[in-house]
Amino acid sequence: MTQKEHGSVDDWIELFYRKYPEVYRTQMDQLMEDGEIEARNISSVFEKLNIGEGKHVLDLGCGIGRHSVPLAEQGYIMTGCDISPYYLQIAKEKSKQKNLSKKLRFLEGDIYKMVDEFKERGEKFDAVMAFSVPFGYNTENDMKLFRMLADVVEDKGVFLLQTTNRDWILSNFANEEVREISTDMQVKELRSFNIENSTINSSWSLYQKVDEHKEKIASASLNVRLYSFHEIKEMMENAGWTSINSFGDMKTLEPSTLESRYFNTFYKKRS
Numbered sequence: 001m002t003q004k005e006h007g008s009v010d011d012w013i014e015l016f017y018r019k020y021p022e023v024y025r026t027q028m029d030q031l032m033e034d035g036e037i038e039a040r041n042i043s044s045v046f047e048k049l050n051i052g053e054g055k056h057v058l059d060l061g062c063g064i065g066r067h068s069v070p071l072a073e074q075g076y077i078m079t080g081c082d083i084s085p086y087y088l089q090i091a092k093e094k095s096k097q098k099n100l101s102k103k104l105r106f107l108e109g110d111i112y113k114m115v116d117e118f119k120e121r122g123e124k125f126d127a128v129m130a131f132s133v134p135f136g137y138n139t140e141n142d143m144k145l146f147r148m149l150a151d152v153v154e155d156k157g158v159f160l161l162q163t164t165n166r167d168w169i170l171s172n173f174a175n176e177e178v179r180e181i182s183t184d185m186q187v188k189e190l191r192s193f194n195i196e197n198s199t200i201n202s203s204w205s206l207y208q209k210v211d212e213h214k215e216k217i218a219s220a221s222l223n224v225r226l227y228s229f230h231e232i233k234e235m236m237e238n239a240g241w242t243s244i245n246s247f248g249d250m251k252t253l254e255p256s257t258l259e260s261r262y263f264n265t266f267y268k269k270r271s
């Protein structure tokens, strides 16, 4: 993966998305219903931008198919990419249950490599979406990906980008978070924020209960650059995209504000 030189992002992804993917499984399952509502709202915005039924949509970091599956049900031709074979297997099962194999394909790998491969093959999409996919591991790579995505999207194509609102994170900042994954697994995250570069430095520890005590079974650390709205918008504009519309919540379609936890912004490729 291209970000290797910038800390331990590869180790973090390996640990939480490939080795112990159950750490995020419960959260993803809980968000599945929201995914259906969000997918309906995504398609209503897409349609206004001439991205209707039958159009090709690339879902980067599709996870368990929260959006890819309902969007395929609505008639889009979906390509879901993810680095986690575990999440992809769940997504494939959902697709099979709903007989969507003609409208939905899943590819395993790193999004940076896959987008590069689409570009090399000249494969293009009408729209691309990156929902809840962590950006900020490396600003240069983020920019590179935004630029490459403009090359794999048709003229007047659309990019729906969800990013976490830096200002929401700071107003709700917690130095420590402990989450119970199951009766015998717990994850602990210790965070600090660097005001010099708007980066969150996190250390993660995974514990397993063995008999009556808990044992640390893995740890990883990660630095993530948080973006405020104007920064991400400027990056996207420099990468060839024009912002059209932004929602603070894709479930309710309320507009983006300082209090929004996420920004769900629709961009159009500049011709």
Ligand SMILES: C[S@@+](CC[C@H](N)C(=O)[O-])C[C@H]1O[C@@H](n2cnc3c(N)ncnc32)[C@H](O)[C@@H]1O
Residues within 6 Å of the ligand: 013, 017, 028, 031, 060, 061, 062, 063, 064, 066, 067, 081, 082, 083, 084, 087, 109, 110, 111, 112, 130, 131, 132, 133, 134
């Ligand atoms: C928080 S989940 C979001 C999943 C889905 N988009 C959703 O909204 O439910 C982030 C997903 O991105 C995937 N992911 C993270 N980094 C990736 C990378 N470099 N290449 C491919 N997939 C990646 C993870 O495996 C995970 O499924």
